[in-house]
Amino acid sequence: MLELNNISHVYANGTRALDGVSLSIPKGMYGLLGPNGAGKSTLMRTIATLQTPTEGTISFGDIDVIAQPERLRRTLGYLPQDFGVYPRVSAYDMLDHMAVLKGVASAADRKATVETLLNQTNLWSVRKKAIAGFSGGMRQRFGIAQALIGNPELIIVDEPTAGLDPEERNRFLNLLAEIGENVVIILSTHIVEDVADLCPRMAILAGGRIQREGAPHDLIAQT
Numbered sequence: 001m002l003e004l005n006n007i008s009h010v011y012a013n014g015t016r017a018l019d020g021v022s023l024s025i026p027k028g029m030y031g032l033l034g035p036n037g038a039g040k041s042t043l044m045r046t047i048a049t050l051q052t053p054t055e056g057t058i059s060f061g062d063i064d065v066i067a068q069p070e071r072l073r074r075t076l077g078y079l080p081q082d083f084g085v086y087p088r089v090s091a092y093d094m095l096d097h098m099a100v101l102k103g104v105a106s107a108a109d110r111k112a113t114v115e116t117l118l119n120q121t122n123l124w125s126v127r128k129k130a131i132a133g134f135s136g137g138m139r140q141r142f143g144i145a146q147a148l149i150g151n152p153e154l155i156i157v158d159e160p161t162a163g164l165d166p167e168e169r170n171r172f173l174n175l176l177a178e179i180g181e182n183v184v185i186i187l188s189t190h191i192v193e194d195v196a197d198l199c200p201r202m203a204i205l206a207g208g209r210i211q212r213e214g215a216p217h218d219l220i221a222q223t
């Protein structure tokens with residue numbers, strides 16, 4: 001369970017991007033829906049420990065996220081909105097390299113990890129190709145493969161379907177749903193359909209505040 005307690009963030013220029021956000025996020029897929037400028041990326045970066053909120057506390061299990069960011073990072077997978085420059089190395093080599101950085105020490109463990117992730121994200125057949133040549137959908141699936149190294153228990157995915165065609169989008173969301181049964185996955189999006197079918201619970205963020213929280217079908221019926 002991820003608990004956000006009264007999180008506010010004011011940027012140096014005075015913009016109040018988050019204003020008293022409190023949420024309890026259980027295991028499974030959780031949707032964070034809101035228009036551009038709502039504060040979604042600020043909230044995702046805050047949970048991912050890349051920003052410290054001006055106010056508030058966050059806990060994940062027994063981890064005090066703001067006081068112990070390094071503990072959270074060990075169990076975090078984060079796919080940011082503007083994910084990466086896509087290098088000319090192959091998908092296989094890049095995942096292998098990331099696994100080294102995440103502390104998967106033995107070559108045999110890395111091989112098993114990388115092969116499992118390439119299969120899970122349906123990238124096995126293109127494992128030797130440069131990521132630079134991947135389509136949008138392939139890049140996002142590769143981003144999820146990267147985020148999954150080390151078996152994280154908290155996965156944050158910021159606006160992952162932007163720019164994907166409908167088929168790639170469905171494929172990507174179904175992949176998240178398969179992963180999401182035993183971990184917390186937070187999916188931020190401005191597209192209602194991304195959360196409506198797949199997320200048992202969701203919150204609507206606007207102007208830095210939680211407007212509503214609950215099951216998608218109840219919330220969407222009200223609007």
Ligand code: ADP
Nearest residue numbers: 009010011012013014015017037041042051052
């Ligand atoms: P801070 O206000 O927290 O000191 P900066 O103003 O230095 O941060 O900006 C940090 C990053 O955020 C930069 O890459 C900048 O381009 C980007 N940025 C600045 N203002 C905005 C904005 N209004 N919306 C989105 N990104 C912004």
Ligand code: ADP
Nearest residue numbers: 011013015017035036037038039040041042043
């Ligand atoms: P979303 O992801 O929902 O589009 P953001 O978290 O990017 O929302 O932005 C929330 C608000 O904070 C917006 O008004 C945006 O312009 C502003 N903002 C984002 N980053 C910065 C920054 N680095 N400095 C100042 N303002 C920012």
